[in-house]
Amino acid sequence: xxxxxxxxxxxxxxxxxxxxxxxxxxxxxxxxxxxxxxxxxxxxxxxxxxxxxxxxxxxxxxxxxxxxxxxxxxxxxxxxxxxxxxxxxxxxxxxxxxxxxxxxxxxxxxxxxxxxxxxxxxxxxxxxxxxxxxxxxxxxxxxxxxxxxxxxxxxxxxxxxxxxxxxxxxxxxxxxxxxxxxxxxxxxxxxxxxxxxxxxxxxxxxxxxxxxxxxxxxxxxxxxxxxxxxxxxxxxxxxxxxxxxxxxxxxxxxxxxxxxxxxxxxxxxxxxxxxxxxxxxxxxxxxxxxxxxxxxxxxxxxxxxxxxxxxxxxxxxxxxxxxxxxxxxxxxxxxxxxxxxxxxxxxxxxxxxxxxxxxxxxxxxxxxxxxxxxxxxxxxxxxxx
Amino acid sequence: xxxxxxxxxxxxxxxxxxxxxxxxxxxxxxxxxxxxxxxxxxxxxxxxxxxxxxxxxxxxxxxxxxxxxxxxxxxxxxxxxxxxxxxxxxxxxxxxxxxxxxxxxxxxxxxxxxxxxxxxxxxxxxxxxxxxxxxxxxxxxxxxxxxxxxxxxxxxxxxxxxxxxxxxxxxxxxxxxxxxxxxxxxxxxxxxxxxxxxxxxxxxxxxxxxxxxxxxxxxxxxxxxxxxxxxxxxxxxxxxxxxxxxxxxxxxxxxxxxxxxxxxxxxxxxxxxxxxxxxxxxxxxxxxxxxxxxxxxxxxxxxxxxxxxxxxxxxxxxxxxxxxxxxxxxxxxxxxxxxxxxxxxxxxxxxxxxxxxxxxxxxxxxxxxxxxxxxxxxxxxxxxxxxxxxxxxxxxxxxxxxxxxxxxxxxxxxxxxxxxxxxxxxxxxxxxxxxxxxxxxxxxxxxxxxxxxxxxxxxxxxxxxxxxxxxxxxxxxxxxxxxxxxxxxxxxxxxxxxxxxxxxxxxxxxxxx
Numbered sequence: 001x002x003x004x005x006x007x008x009x010x011x012x013x014x015x016x017x018x019x020x021x022x023x024x025x026x027x028x029x030x031x032x033x034x035x036x037x038x039x040x041x042x043x044x045x046x047x048x049x050x051x052x053x054x055x056x057x058x059x060x061x062x063x064x065x066x067x068x069x070x071x072x073x074x075x076x077x078x079x080x081x082x083x084x085x086x087x088x089x090x091x092x093x094x095x096x097x098x099x100x101x102x103x104x105x106x107x108x109x110x111x112x113x114x115x116x117x118x119x120x121x122x123x124x125x126x127x128x129x130x131x132x133x134x135x136x137x138x139x140x141x142x143x144x145x146x147x148x149x150x151x152x153x154x155x156x157x158x159x160x161x162x163x164x165x166x167x168x169x170x171x172x173x174x175x176x177x178x179x180x181x182x183x184x185x186x187x188x189x190x191x192x193x194x195x196x197x198x199x200x201x202x203x204x205x206x207x208x209x210x211x212x213x214x215x216x217x218x219x220x221x222x223x224x225x226x227x228x229x230x231x232x233x234x235x236x237x238x239x240x241x242x243x244x245x246x247x248x249x250x251x252x253x254x255x256x257x258x259x260x261x262x263x264x265x266x267x268x269x270x271x272x273x274x275x276x277x278x279x280x281x282x283x284x285x286x287x288x289x290x291x292x293x294x295x296x297x298x299x300x301x302x303x304x305x306x307x308x309x310x311x312x313x314x315x316x317x318x319x320x321x322x323x324x325x326x327x328x329x330x331x332x333x334x335x336x337x338x339x340x341x342x343x344x345x346x347x348x349x350x351x352x353x354x355x356x357x358x359x360x361x362x363x364x365x366x367x368x369x370x371x372x373x374x375x376x377x378x379x380x381x382x383x384x385x
Numbered sequence: 386x387x388x389x390x391x392x393x394x395x396x397x398x399x400x401x402x403x404x405x406x407x408x409x410x411x412x413x414x415x416x417x418x419x420x421x422x423x424x425x426x427x428x429x430x431x432x433x434x435x436x437x438x439x440x441x442x443x444x445x446x447x448x449x450x451x452x453x454x455x456x457x458x459x460x461x462x463x464x465x466x467x468x469x470x471x472x473x474x475x476x477x478x479x480x481x482x483x484x485x486x487x488x489x490x491x492x493x494x495x496x497x498x499x500x501x502x503x504x505x506x507x508x509x510x511x512x513x514x515x516x517x518x519x520x521x522x523x524x525x526x527x528x529x530x531x532x533x534x535x536x537x538x539x540x541x542x543x544x545x546x547x548x549x550x551x552x553x554x555x556x557x558x559x560x561x562x563x564x565x566x567x568x569x570x571x572x573x574x575x576x577x578x579x580x581x582x583x584x585x586x587x588x589x590x591x592x593x594x595x596x597x598x599x600x601x602x603x604x605x606x607x608x609x610x611x612x613x614x615x616x617x618x619x620x621x622x623x624x625x626x627x628x629x630x631x632x633x634x635x636x637x638x639x640x641x642x643x644x645x646x647x648x649x650x651x652x653x654x655x656x657x658x659x660x661x662x663x664x665x666x667x668x669x670x671x672x673x674x675x676x677x678x679x680x681x682x683x684x685x686x687x688x689x690x691x692x693x694x695x696x697x698x699x700x701x702x703x704x705x706x707x708x709x710x711x712x713x714x715x716x717x718x719x720x721x722x723x724x725x726x727x728x729x730x731x732x733x734x735x736x737x738x739x740x741x742x743x744x745x746x747x748x749x750x751x752x753x754x755x756x757x758x759x760x761x762x763x764x765x766x767x768x769x770x771x772x773x774x775x776x777x778x779x780x781x782x783x784x785x786x787x788x789x790x791x792x793x794x795x796x797x798x799x800x801x802x803x804x805x806x807x808x809x810x811x812x813x814x815x816x817x818x819x820x821x822x823x824x825x826x827x828x829x830x831x832x833x834x835x836x837x838x839x840x841x842x843x844x845x846x847x848x849x850x851x852x853x854x855x856x857x858x859x860x861x862x863x864x865x866x867x868x869x870x871x872x873x874x875x876x877x878x879x880x881x882x883x884x885x886x887x888x889x890x891x892x893x894x895x896x897x898x
Contacts, residue, residue, distance in 0.1 A: 057501045057505055058501075060456070060497040060500060061494075061497055061498065061501075063456060063460070063497070064489070064493045064494055064496075064497040066460070067459075067460055067463060067489055067493060068486070068489030068490060068494070070463055070464055070467075071463065071482070071485040071486040071489040071490075072486045072489065072490075074466065074474065074478060074481075074482035074485055074486065075478070075482030075483045075485060075486035075487075076482070076486070078474055078475055078478025078479060078482050078554075079475055079478075081466075081467045081471075081474050081478060081482070082467060082471035082472070082474040082475040082478065083471070084467070085464060085466075085467025085468045085471065085474075086467055086468055086469070086470075086471025086472075086474070086856035086857070087471070087856075089468055089856070089858055090862070092464060092467070092468055093468060093866050096461055096464055096468075097873075099457070099460055100457045100460070100461060100873060100877070101457075101873075102457075103453050103454065103456045103457035103460075104453045104454050104457055104877055104880070104881075106453070107449055107450055107452075107453035108450070108453070108880060108881075108884055111884045111887070111888070112884075112887050113883050113884060113886075114880055114883065114884050115876070115879055115880035115883050115884070116876075116880060153553075153735055153739075154553040155475050155552060155553050155554065156472055156475070156857070157471060157475075157857070158857050159857070164862060339478065339479045339482065339483075339556075339557075340479050340549070340552075340556040340557060342556065342557050342558060342560075343480070343482075343483055343556070343557045346483065346560045347483050347486060347487070350483075350486070350490060350491070351490070353491060354490060357490060357491075357495075360495075360498060361494060361498050364499065364501065364502055364518075365498075367502070367509070367510050367514065368501060368502060368505060368506070368510070370509075371509060381505070381507070383445075383446070383449070383504045383505060383507070
């Protein structure tokens, strides 16, 4: 069935899959957000234990989504993988570094004789929550603002900034940096909003929930400020367009705004996503008694739709998804950076498993979360973190 | 070669080796104990005996401690293909990326989803669903190994692809050739069975320590029984697949094969060196220099191992470098020449294309195709730079094989004493079993050293060398990340070992019920 699709359709199909994975990843970053709230929400040792255990059941899923996102990017758009990871070396290294510590922190924190002491593992979790969200957001921001690289005719890539990706977050002389950072911080605060909602859904402990409710609003406000700044900026700036026939890259005024309008379904998905994120926040905070535990699903789905739409407008409709501001013609598009038609076809068959994967994850999640976590349980559970 | 930053290549290799070797401390234990735990849990669900629940939970705790750090090192490994080997990522991404993506979609989610159930399912989900989750974790983790090993096998023996000069990369033409290549099948089976052996040695060894301390005797003997049975089966398959792997290496990577045996001058009826101490290798200037100070050999066995024929000719390192007309071996000098032709032809093809000169482009393309087989050789001038570190590969190979045999013997003895004699009284055997644990880790590392050092300098056999695969970064950055990773991994390893030992001691002190 995939053999009958054109090469371009396959490339679009894989960009859609990358967008789905990216969108789910941003939603799942609520684990990271939650890690920055351990001390804000947990005032006693037991409360912190409950919070960490609520997150501890999900951290591996977020981690796996990140790894799969990387694997899928490698497989479907290898030139992007080579250019971005080999180029923006330091940004990715710092992100990876933050994730090494996360993996062990849950498992080792409460184990006796754990070498670093449990406080250190909690600090690791905080660092992962902060750096993981802000830097991933910043890196994705460069999909809209561009980076400094050059690609030769053998498709070898050369990063032209000596700061190896750190300039994306620290070159304050460039407006693009503020856009990148605003996306980074928007994701950071959103992850904290979502984490608070997740706790409302999965924990049964009055004091934690009261504080979580306050955190929904406290983080929603900075989230909105950063997000709106990011949104207005990218709709106003010139975007990176290419001519599908010749591959020639040029700047186009309001490219991303045009993309939203020219792909009306994506536009609708985007608006719907934003509304749902806001609706979840309203329900979680203002209708707390009635439906707070459902807020995570509304805002969560909203997050997925919003990020999905944003990634689509960054790469579809003849847009360069990884633009180069050093050499415009080196910019990466889904057409010039993808795997071969054969590989995309073969992998497309594998992608048919994705709905099945989502289904079993959903089922497993449900069966584990059908009882809320309580203080009593923490004392009985032998595997509690 | 003069255009390459050798320090960059060396440090990038060092960083990759560091990550891979640390990663492989943890992964084999995960691969095997996941099955051992599933078996123990099955016995618990079937018999309902409380002791099996406690046994399952104990090994599950150790599994969890080990799993976390395996995941942590794994993510670094995956992204390092991009960060440090970006030219490689492009050159083979069309083939290598697919197994990696499939691994994520198919295996990692299976593993991570059901691991949460396995850890936290007690009392929350039904016993049956819990048990199914245990098996799914085992299958998921072993499936993860499948895809990455398929990718590794492809690098050792590339198949199912063609080079596209317009995109300057290899492109997949047959998915099944890649997945089902004999190298891939063997590599997968040999690697996972060796991991089962390590896990079984771990379980048997820890149980032996319980017995030496005379604590939790029933608990320890039951664990030992499951471990040793699983280990014995694993070890038998490991030997079979190892034997088959040798033939694959002989066929696809003769230089690696010669290095494994320290064979400089090829011979028919080649003997196998069982134990040997190497000294300086013979050189062109001094061909009479003796390569071994001492060795014990079995006549004809190497020829038999390589080709199932005791009289077969096994080429040595000198035959490969200088060629051997009698046996139809093309010299490295000739391959370098052809490689250089291929590189130049590709450049000319590109230039002609740019100028729109289709006739020249077509001619250059033919020249390129005719010589592409040895493309990677063209980056070198001196064939001696294409020889791996022979003593390292030789010793690693012999260590691996020797220890593999030892483990088989340990499983047989442990089972014999469990069934026929009193194993608690066989303290010597318990000591051996305990000290086999570090040996099992050494054997694992040695195995990968054979595979990876043995194929140097190739990233993709005959096509791409480490020199041309590396990312264009300054080497100071790589040195910095290398040091950071080295410190981090070491500290985490210390934490892991301390936590594990504490858990083992604590469990041993629980009064038997």
